[in-house]
Amino acid sequence: xxxxxxxxxxxxxxxxxxxxxxxxxxxxxxxxxxxxxxxxxxxxxxxxxxxxxxxxxxxxxxxxxxxxxxxxxxxxxxxxxxxxxxxxxxxxxxxxxxxxxxxxxxxxxxxxxxxxxxxxxxxxxxxxxxxxxxxxxxxxxxxxxxxxxxxxxxxxxxxxxxxxxxxxxxxxxxxxxxxxxxxxxxxxxxxxxxxxxxxxxxxxxxxxxxxxxxxxxxxxxxxxxxxxxxxxxxxxxxxxxxxxxxxxxxxxxxxxxxxxxxxxxxxxxxxxxxxxxxxxxxxxxxxxxxxx
Amino acid sequence: xxxxxxxxxxxxxxxxxxxxxxxxxxxxxxxxxxxxxxxxxxxxxxxxxxxxxxxxxxxxxxxxxxxxxxxxxxxxxxxxxxxxxxxxxxxxxxxxxxxxxxxxxxxxxxxxxxxxxxxxxxxxxxxxxxxxxxxxxxxxxxxxxxxxxxxxxxxxxxxxxxxxxxxxxxxxxxxxxxxxxxxxxxxxxxxxxxxxxxxxxxxxxxxxxxxxxxxxxxxxxxxxxxxxxxxxxxxxxxxxxxxxxxxxxxxxxxxxxxxxxxx
Numbered sequence: 001x002x003x004x005x006x007x008x009x010x011x012x013x014x015x016x017x018x019x020x021x022x023x024x025x026x027x028x029x030x031x032x033x034x035x036x037x038x039x040x041x042x043x044x045x046x047x048x049x050x051x052x053x054x055x056x057x058x059x060x061x062x063x064x065x066x067x068x069x070x071x072x073x074x075x076x077x078x079x080x081x082x083x084x085x086x087x088x089x090x091x092x093x094x095x096x097x098x099x100x101x102x103x104x105x106x107x108x109x110x111x112x113x114x115x116x117x118x119x120x121x122x123x124x125x126x127x128x129x130x131x132x133x134x135x136x137x138x139x140x141x142x143x144x145x146x147x148x149x150x151x152x153x154x155x156x157x158x159x160x161x162x163x164x165x166x167x168x169x170x171x172x173x174x175x176x177x178x179x180x181x182x183x184x185x186x187x188x189x190x191x192x193x194x195x196x197x198x199x200x201x202x203x204x205x206x207x208x209x210x211x212x213x214x215x216x217x218x219x220x221x222x223x224x225x226x227x228x229x230x231x232x233x234x235x236x237x238x239x240x241x242x243x244x245x246x247x248x249x250x251x252x253x254x255x256x257x258x259x260x261x262x263x264x265x266x267x268x269x270x271x272x273x274x275x276x277x278x279x280x281x282x283x284x285x286x287x288x289x290x291x292x
Numbered sequence: 293x294x295x296x297x298x299x300x301x302x303x304x305x306x307x308x309x310x311x312x313x314x315x316x317x318x319x320x321x322x323x324x325x326x327x328x329x330x331x332x333x334x335x336x337x338x339x340x341x342x343x344x345x346x347x348x349x350x351x352x353x354x355x356x357x358x359x360x361x362x363x364x365x366x367x368x369x370x371x372x373x374x375x376x377x378x379x380x381x382x383x384x385x386x387x388x389x390x391x392x393x394x395x396x397x398x399x400x401x402x403x404x405x406x407x408x409x410x411x412x413x414x415x416x417x418x419x420x421x422x423x424x425x426x427x428x429x430x431x432x433x434x435x436x437x438x439x440x441x442x443x444x445x446x447x448x449x450x451x452x453x454x455x456x457x458x459x460x461x462x463x464x465x466x467x468x469x470x471x472x473x474x475x476x477x478x479x480x481x482x483x484x485x486x487x488x489x490x491x492x493x494x495x496x497x498x499x500x501x502x503x504x505x506x507x508x509x510x511x512x513x514x515x516x517x518x519x520x521x522x523x524x525x526x527x528x529x530x531x532x533x534x535x536x537x538x539x540x541x542x543x544x545x546x547x548x549x550x551x552x553x554x555x
Contacts, residue, residue, distance in 0.1 A: 180390075183410075
């Protein structure tokens with residue numbers, strides 16, 4: 001009997017199916033990327049000419065139909081900064097506790113469930129919670145503080161989950177080796193675990209920034225203003241914000257030049273992309289510096 | 293209470309380790325059943341036996357690593373240097389007197405120098421000259437100094453497996469332990485390095501007591517003064533290593549294991 005290397009009908013059919021599946025999957029993937037590409041191209045074409053230095057550094061003029069977006073840009077930076085000041089210490093501390101101290105019992109399982117659910121709460125619900133808790137109950141009024149704390153609570157799960165994953169990526173063997181040297185849990189965390197998790201934690205924080213910068217609902221009732229002719233002087237003042245400003249000039253104010261909203265949208269997306277690029281940069285840096 | 297002086301030839305209060313009826317379970321899974329054994333000063337005590345025998349678990353109970361594992365439950369008494377390890381209020385101080393070397397070398401992601409200086413630093417040594425002394429002494433005792441003395445600041449985790457394992461020995465020695473516990477130290481190390489480490493252990497015997505878990509029976513024969521045979525969580529037999537290997541084992545399972553009929 002001679003060995004035949006000719007493909008049977010079945011072989012050919014399987015190969016045809018495999019090729020069709022491959023093309024189908026590829027088309028689906030391209031379809032997925034298409035909207036993103038269209039958004040980016042459209043925004044760049046129409047928005048880029050708007051983004052001049054003057055646009056970034058001037059106050060809005062003539063009922064927001066001219067001038068720039070300076071107070072909104074600055075306001076978004078304030079909101080994000082104060083939100084980070086609140087959520088990073090809280091989130092990192094909670095993650096360290098959950099990852100390094102808490103045992104596997106009903107309480108920690110409950111806490112984990114709560115964190116996952118917190119991530120799933122719609123942002124408008126966070127907004128109303130923020131009004132009730134920070135604006136009214138704590139008496140902060142509609143202010144940067146109230147808006148930032150609302151944003152902080154909304155983004156806490158991001159920080160906690162990212163930090164916990166970064167901590168758990170540090171091998172248990174390192175901890176055991178350190179414990180066997182007579183180190184306490186905290187010494188082990190400080191000397192071995194945290195230094196090796198810090199880049200992962202930073203990545204999580206950056207992702208949080210990009211999420212915080214774009215949110216509208218949580219801030220529109222708690223501290224972001226329609227229009228302000230001056231900059232906030234303290235965290236108890238209201239502020240303008242990019243995301244709300246985009247909403248306002250797109251839908252609420254007549255006579256805004258057609259390209260203005262595209263410019264603001266492009267700026268918001270650029271901020272988010274910049275943050276994501278930073279976080280990718282950190283990951284690459286982390287991989288290059290990985291010590292084990 | 294059983295008189296153990298006749299077994300070990302050492303007075304009870306001089307024993308390094310005096311373990312009585314030690315049982316361990318993880319959740320409901322039993323890992324160690326009522327183990328009783330004694331370790332004398334300056335001996336190399338071998339623990340042999342097939343996998344899942346409770347050998348590693350035994351080591352973990354000595355330096356109270358159960359504190360870090362909530363599912364691990366320990367019963368019975370372990371006396372270290374005459375004192376019940378449950379009675380050491382400061383378990384960190386206990387752990388400092390027990391050096392551990394793990395099966396897979398764990399070079400911490402620190403420089404070679406910092407790896408060895410970690411334990412002294414944790415206990416408060418800040419003086420650079422003193423740290424230098426400790427680091428050099430420990431690396432010399434672990435027979436690693438000549439290979440790394442010119443690159444103490446490079447990463448410990450980038451050394452070869454055999455070098456890392458000697459680094460972990462140096463690190464374990466940096467706390468001046470009374471007892472050094474090695475858990476299958478040669479599992480990830482080539483034969484030549486294994487022989488080097490074995491020579492190191494023979495040297496160390498004059499200053500520290502050593503417990504050595506190994507799944508290489510010939511290694512136990514080469515090094516251990518006395519050996520215990522662990523099987524499925526039971527300590528089947530303890531005896532002088534030579535006697536065990538020369539057919540003096542009382543339990544046929546010990547003989548079968550030593551002669552390679554199972555395990």
